[in-house]
Amino acid sequence: MRVLLTRPQAQTEELGAVLKRQGIEWLGEPLLRIVPVSWSPDVLAGRQALMLTSANAAREFLRIHGVRRDMPIYAVGPDTAAPLLAEGFSNVQAADGTAVSLIGYVRRHAAPHAGPLLYLSGLNITLDLAASLAPAGLAADHVVVYRAFAAERLSMKVRRELSQERVNAAVFLSARTAAIFCSLVIASGIVSACACMTAVAISAKVAEALRPAGFGQVVVSKTPSIDGIVDAVLHVAAGMPKVRREG
Secondary structure, three states: OEEEEOOOHHHHHHHHHHHHHOOOEEEEOOOEEEEEOOOOHHHHOOOOEEEEOOHHHHHHHHOOOOOOOOOOEEEOOHHHHHHHHHOOOOOEEEOOOOHHHHHHHHHHHOOOOOOOEEEEEEOOOOOOHHHHHHHHOOOEEEEEEEEEEEOOOOOHHHHHHHHOOOOOEEEEOOHHHHHHHHHHHHHHOOHHHHHHOEEEEOOHHHHHHOHHHOOOEEEEOOOOOHHHHHHHHHHHHHOOOOOOOOO
């Protein structure tokens, strides 16, 4: 089985390595390019806790030196928490993998009078955590620490591999990436190739964003996590014939 991975470069390589160990061949096509945004670590002072909704935000946070390793951090899920735990942060709590679950978790565990929270994220967000927490009396500030630029076209290699049906499945971990992929395959004139492929989506929201591509099958991960994605890919692989080789 051959799978197309669409995450930013670093995350594509990490996921690809995991899939390779499971015997899955992968082809990388990062549809988002992550560019750090300058921000001052002074904004961390006096915070009750930090909130992170992506591994990219966690990586940008880890660029800051001298941060207390016991700083309270609320992560959207285990995948976002992982790089922080690996760097020795001892007070990291993870929600269930969605922004909604993180909001609920913070509401249950943060104290309105313990000081303001800080939300670090990319420029493009689907849910404003600060605004969502305000009704619970929790003050939060939002700081952008990176921008994610969309790919303008598919690479020649990927266009060729898709058009010649040499890819069995494609993996999507965000609605934005899913939408970018749909627009690019349509613009490239190869959207019909998706009818022969399976899309693996991390959530129902991401699956919905894939509708314009007309995938033959869309499989939604049982959990919004990398482990859930890997399990879904392996499930798809178990029921698929080997990829066709020509040329």
